Amino acid sequence: MLDISATKAKEIYIQAELYRLLRNKAIHLQRIIPRGPVPAWSAKDVLIEATIRDDGKTKEADIVLLTSLQLEFDRVKIKPALVIEIKTRKFSRLSVSYGAYLRQAYNYTVMIGCSNYAVYDGKNFILMQLAEPYMIGFTDFSTGRDEKEDIKNIGKIWHAARILSENFQTEALPDFKYHSDIDLWRKTIPVLIRQAFQRNARRSGREPTLEEVEKTGERLGKKWLEMHDLKL
Secondary structure, three states: OOOHHHHHOOHHHHHHHHHHHHHHHHHHHHHHOOOOOOOOOOHHHEEEEEEEEEOOEEEEEEEEEEEEEEOHHHOEEEEEEEEEEEOOOOOOOHHHHHHHHHHHHHHHHHHOOOOEEEEEOOOEEEEEEOOOOOEEEEEEOOOOOOHHHHHHHHHHHHHHHHHHOOOOOOOOOHHHOOOOOHHHHOOHHHHHHHHHHHHHHHHOOOOOOHHHHHHHHHHHHHHHHHHOOOOO
8 A cells, every 4th residue: 555644754755845846936036036136046055965075974964955145257056055954743852853964964064055944744844044043944844735835935045045055143043033833842942042052162272161152042042932932
């Protein structure tokens, strides 16, 4: 018997569906956004299984979004805007599983000189940057049920990629502020932020104190919960 539900829960299915939607949206955006100061997206700006070479080793990032900026004299500047790792959805030990997922996405991000990374499991979308407040997006959406709704959500990802390619953010992106089941993640969010803070500090050659790590996670995690009228 064909198990369609189990098939759609696999990473490869989620990856293929997200890639399809991102690519189609890029083609649409290319038609309506002129080249110039705003990146002009195209189907070529969506890479699937992007090859990364680091210290003689080859790795593959699930999806990488690029920005293509038209410069003077017909020159084009291309740079990575967002790394997205696709993972299997978990329902328990969230800080362990998603902490590992984000660490992998972070490593790929640093390797390719990008500043932004995300993890998507077919439901939860966690968006991070390499600077405080670290977690700049946490929302939930599924694909494959309503094409119009899918296109709307994918458009938000492309819009975020454009914004993130320009500057670090000082607060959560408006389109990625709300999660329908935030209470399940109440204890996990501060942990993920603490881990991001530690990674960032160590990358700059500094080992943060335990107190610094705890206070940063509590301070920034509290802001996320306050947006949903919750407390730590």
